[in-house]
Amino acid sequence: MTILQDAPPAAAAPAVRETMTMAAALNRALADALAEDDRVVVFGEDVGALGGVFRITDGLRARFGEERCFDTPLAEAGIVGTAVGMAMNGLRPVVEMQFDAFAYPALEQIVSHVAKMGNRTRGAMRLPIVIRVPYGGGIGGVEHHCDSSEAYYAHTPGLTVVSPATPQDAYALLRAAMRHPDPVVFLEPKKLYWAKGEVDTSITAELGRAVVVRPGSDVTLIAYGTSVPTALAAAEAAGAEGRSVGVVDVRTLAPFDDATVTDAVRATGRAVVVAEAPGFASVAAEIAARVGERCFSYLEAPVRRVTGFDVPYAPPKLEHHYLPDVDRILDAIDTLYPDEA
C-alpha cells in the first residue's frame, strides 16, 4: 500500500525487542510516531493526565506536551470533525474513542466526511486520520462498553479497517496506520489489552495483509481481534482429537486479503469464520461469502460462521452465553464432517 512520501525522515525511535502487553505496544507505537513526526497529534477524552481509561496514552502528555497529546471536550463528533480539519491543515491526528459504542456520535463525521474527503476532492485532499476504537466484549463490561462495531466501518467505502490480535501486530499495524495516507479505523480488542507477547519494533507490517498464524490441513478457522486466541485454542483442542486445524488472522478487515484466505481454505476445503459481532450482515458474513465465491469447488462442506447472536450485546452475567467460545467452534467444525456424525 502507498506510504506518504512527504513524511519527514525524522530521527527514528531506537528499536527495541521486549515482551510487553498489547496496551504497552500501542503506547509505544504512539510514542514512537510522536517522536518521529511532529505532525502527529493525539487527542480524545481523558487521554492527557489520565493517559486514557485503558492507559494507552499513558505518559504521552508528560513526554510530548499539551500541544501533541491533549484532552478534548466530551464530544465525539467534535473530536472526529476537528480531526478532519486538522488533517486538511497538514496534521496527522490520532484520535481515541473511549469505547466502541461511544464512537457512534461521531459516525456522521466518519461516514460522510472522513471516509469521503479524498474521493470528493479527486484525491487532492487525503485525510491521514487514525481513529482508535477499543472494541469488543469478554471483559464483563456494562452496556455500550462491549460492542463489536466493525461492520459499520468495514461497510463504509473509503475507510481502511484494522484489528490486531497480538502485541507485535498492535505495534506494527498502528505504526502502519499512522503512516497511511488515508483514514484508518483502528479497532483495539480490549480483552487482549493485557495479553503479553514479544514486540520487535523494527518489524514493520503492511495494511491489507492477513496472516496464517497456525497451519492446518483439515479445516481453516478465519478470525480477527479477540477471536484469534479463541480460534487458536479451538484449533489446539481439535488437534488433540486428531484434526489438523489452521488459523488465519485477518488483521485488516478492509481492504480484505482474499489471496491469503483463499489459499488457506483451498488447501483444507473446510472453513469456519469466527467473530464476536452479531452474524447478520456482518464482516463474518462478508468473509463467508467471499470464501464461498472463490473456493466453491474446493469446499467439502458449506462455510460456517460462529458469531455473536443477533441481539444486543449481553450484560456481564450473560455474556458467556453470547460469545463464541472454543466449544462452539469445535461444534461448528464437527458439522463440517456430516458423515462422521
Next chain:
Amino acid sequence: MSYTEATVQLLSPQGTLVENDLSAPYLPLIEKLDDAALKDFHRHMVVIRRFDIEAGNLQRQGQLALWIPSLGQEGAQVGSAFAARPQDHIFPAYREHVVGRIRGLDVMKIIEMLRGQSHGGWIPAETGNFHLYTLVIGSQSLHATGYAMGQKFEGADEATMVYFGDGATSQGDVSEALVFGASYQAPIVYFLQNNHWAISVPVDRQSRTPLYLRPSGFGIPGVQIDGNDVLAAYAVTTANLDAARSGQGPRFIEALTYRMGAHTSSDDPTKYREREEEQFWSERDPIARFETYLKSKGADDAFFSEVAAEAEDLAADIRARTFALEAPPASKVFANVYTDPHPGVDAEAAWQAAYEASFDGESA
C-alpha cells in the same frame, strides 16, 4: 473555587440560613416545609450515602461489575427530586440513585444492572416515572425534551426534568435538546450537576464561562445554585418545575457540586486531581451542613440515630439481596429484542438452548 456572585444559596456551609437578594424569592418555599419534610431530606441523603458505600464494597468484593458513586452530590439530587410532582417525568443520567429511590425505585434494580444481570430492567410506569439510566453521555437530554414536547402537545399538567453532567454539556445532543426545548417551549427543566469533573477532565475544558450562562443563548433562563445545599436545590427546582408546568417554557439549573469519590469503581482520581480541591469540597459537604441546620431547629439525637439505623438496615438488606441473586437464564439474552416473534432471533434462541442442553450431564 467555583461559586459565583450569581450562585443561589439558602443554607451556608456552616448550616445557617442565607438571607440575601438571591435567596429572598426562594426562602418562602422553604418556610412552607414542615419538620417532617426537612427530616426526610436528611434521611434520604444519609441513607443513600450508606447505600453508596455498601455498593462500592460489593463491587470491590467482586459482586458488581461496576459501581458509580454519587458521593457528594446528595444535596443536589435529594432537593431536586423532592421538587418534582408525582405526575412529572424524570430522565436521569446514571448517578442519580437517590432520585430513583425517592420516586419509588427499588435501588436493588441499580445493583442488578451494575452487577451485570440486566441492561436496566426497571419500568418507568412502576417507578414514579423515573426513566432508565443512560450511560451514553447526553443522549437522554433529547429523549426528555421529546417527552416534554409530548406533554405540551397533550396539554398535560406535567413537566419533565432531565439530569446530566458538566461533561455532557459539550455533546451536540445537549445543545440540540436546548434548541428543541426552546423552540417548542417544552415544559422541561434541564438539571445540570456540575460536579467539576468528567472522569479526568476538569469542567474548564468544557466551558470557559459558567455553565448557567449557556442556556440564555438558546433563549432559556438559567440559574446557578449551590448544589450542596439541599434547600436551594429543592426551592429553585420547585420554582422552575412550576414555571415549566404552567406553560412558561423550559428552564435550566446549574447545580454546583462535587464528585467526592472516583468517577466509577474503575477510576483513580489521584492521577489527575489535587487533595486540596477535595478538601475544599469536603468542607462544603451537603449532609454535614444540613445536620447542623436540623440540630439548630431542634432535631434530637434520637432522630439521627434512627436515620443511621435505617441506613444500616438498607445496607444490610442490599448486601443480603445481592448475595441471594441468581444468575439470569440464558434465554434472557434473546428476550425483548423485538415485539413480534422474529425468525432469526427465535432460531438462534432455539439453537442456543439445544446446544447448552447438549452439555447436560457431560461434566457429571
